Amino acid sequence: MNQNSLKSIWKLAHESKAYNLNNQDYIQSIIRKSHSSGFSKIMKEIKLKIFIYSTSLLTLIGLVIYGFIYLKIELSTAIVLPFMFAGLFLIFKSSSEIVRYSILNNQMDNLPIKEAGIYFGERLAKIIKIDFIIYLALFYSMGIFFLLGLFLNIGGIKAWAISTNLSSLLFIFSFLLFITPWLIRKILNQRYKDVNLNLKNSIDYYIDEAS
């Protein structure tokens, strides 16, 4: 193979009669679908996960509101903690599935290829950033709320020495709340590492070398 024979080899390889057949019925049946079979399954799976996680979260919130506000049940912190963990887990799962869905559903096929790559990268970064800010606000407000409650219960920071084991546990839990958003960000960065690298390589590739 040499530079000049490339096009002729290409032409020869594509002299297939299959391209000249009438496939109009097939094309019509495909474009009536919203996605191909494989993608349709992926999207349905994600939608189902979003539904399960958000419904569970709403049920949990409803139960907490009903129990603590309406029925005014007083439970110890040790019993409340598992509910808190369950809630945080459901928030994380539903939010990450929503992010995944919005990334997969996002299309900009009419743009020039270079621009579409840049746009995809910007949108991905924006979605991850918004997701991180939501986690940050949520976990930090919960952490502050917990610490406030903790100090009010034990009578301020001076009384810390005589605090119970449970208070120490709550203190550790609050600390975990503060570091969780950063851990999630690390997980997200790891998850999107390949796609970010691919985008960076694409943008670098198109840098004008002729000028």
Add this chain to the structure above:
Amino acid sequence: MEKEFIRQVNNHIGILHKVCNSYFFKNPYWEDYFQEILIRLWRAFPNFKHQSSFSTWMYRVAINSAIDIIRKLSIQPVHTELSKNEYEIPVSFSFTESEEKNKLYSIINELNINEKAIILMYLDEFSYEDIARTIGISTSNVGVKINRIKNKLIKISNRYESK
């Protein structure tokens, strides 16, 4: 609009084959990606303003879709196994493998996604201006890239022949 789209795509169905073969060569989900790109072409069709030829527009959307699918698969790698009858691919659409074609796509498959976009249009006799508009780079940059890709293809081809 649907009839017009079907007629045009049917006339240029080879483009879809070439893009899919270049980006998903011997991939077990080739048919699935073929269908997904076809659906995305239909969704993008209302934005086709006849500023370029249909084939140029089709290349742009099909390549964008293929690259987008590759990127998204790295986020969502789980692809549920599909049975053959879920594809409903007519015989004429299935990937026919001639030795020449196989070799050609094996070589192209070693290029990166950006190089594939440029060389595909070059091999299909599109002008440098058309390629530049589709990719979104300058015409002179297209020339530089094409020369490099051609040299790379020849090196890969020689490596194949020496095996």
